[in-house]
Amino acid sequence: MVLNYVWIGFFVIGFVVALINVFITGDFTLLSNMQKALFEAAKNGFEISLGLTGVMTLWLGIMKIGEKAGAINYLAKLVAPLFRVLFKDVPAGDAAHGNIVMNLSANMLGLDNAATPLGLKAMNDLQALNPEKESASNAQIMFLVLNTAGITLIPTSVIVMRQTIALEQKVANFNAADIFLPTLIATFIAFISGILIVSAFQRINIFKLPVLLFVGFFAGLIAIMHYSLSHLPAEKVSATMGAIGSGVILTIICLFLIAGAIKRQNVYENFIEGAKEGFQVATRIIPYLVAMLAGISVFRASGCMDFMVNGISNLCAMCGLNTDFVPALPVAFMKPLSGGGARGLMVDVMKHYGVASFPGKVAAIIQGSTETTFYVLAVYFGSVQIKNTRYALAAGLLADVLGLIAAIIVGYIFFH
Secondary structure (H helix, E strand, C coil), X not given: CHHHHHHHHHHHHHHHHHHHHHHHHCCCHHHHHHHHHXXXXXXXXXXXXXXXXXXXXXXXXXXXXXXXXXXXXXXXXXXXXXXXXXXXXXXXXXXXXXXXXXXXXXXXXXXXXXXHHHHHHHHHHHHHCCCCCCECCHHHHHHHHHHHCCCCCCCHHHHHHHHHHHHHHCCCCCCHHHHHHHHHHHHXXXXXXXXXXXXXXXXXXCCCHHHHHHHHHHHHHHHHHHHHHCCCCHHHHHHHHHHHHHHXXXXXXXXXXXXXXXXXXXXXXXXXXXXXXHHHHHHHHHHHHHHHHHHHHHHHHCCHHHHHHHHHHHHHHHCCXXXXXXXXXXXXXXXXXXXXXHHHHHHHHHHXXXXXXXXXXXXXXXXXXXXXXXXXXHHHHHHCCCCECCCHHHHHHHXXXXXXXXXXXXXXXXXX
């Protein structure tokens, strides 16, 4: 129901603000631009869904091989102690555990194309356990928030974009990977915040050994990654991380195929069975994604985003706070709504203020440490036709806010 009001608000608030703008400025082209943005969003929503079809078909086919070969169950056993705490309603050994692990792992490596189909498969498994099919279960909400607040070990795409812009601007001795550690810290805070928020809603005691070991493990992993890669040139960091991600994906595929062959299964037929599910899921996503992108486009084209940024800047100035971070805020506002939109705004900040500027660095940290909450919610819940999202949106956005605050504070600590 909350998502319903948010969606209506995008259109109504955007339209009202546009009318006020037209009345003040006399510029009637704003309404034409909003209409153009609306239909462009519908087109983009369909094209995104169409683009996901092939990837989902491939990955759900691979996942079916792993499931029937028993590999997914093996992964689930490894994380069973942790998931018994966080996902109390999911039976031990359920296939959802393995799919959740693989989804979160793909997100950590920045493998978005692989993470989405794996997440959709996990959400479908959780829906099978859901007694109220139109209302999000506790397990589904926990998974969604962990997904939107997930840890990103290396913001590879952000580093590549910064390096490209630095070459255009001819910035000497520029290290595009200098946001590596700040982004790690900010995204880790967002992830822990997500766990704490949902656990509070669901009254889960997370101060147990499995959770503490998990947090300690990833804190140590972050430290090791930083030590291993921080001394490398930016392009070397990007290439190394890309190779690691590709190697992980190819290794998983080969292991699943070998496991199926050892068990004398018809691996090809298992793939086809899973691939059919992928095509069906992609088709179900289209109306949900088009609806969300349409509302976001109207809100953005109306100028509401500019009003929000200017208001926050004035408020910070009135409170005597430093406002150097304010130019990066559009990235923060857009990221929960649209990953592509936030990426465009980040590039705009870097080109306007300079890639080595403080706003440019803060924008990069925000882009690398927050997630497209509305997009994920629309796609994941839409794929299983969830209508009542309960507190999922509130929890996801709260984790985003805490991640944003962490990104700004870390930016000041490292770069101001």
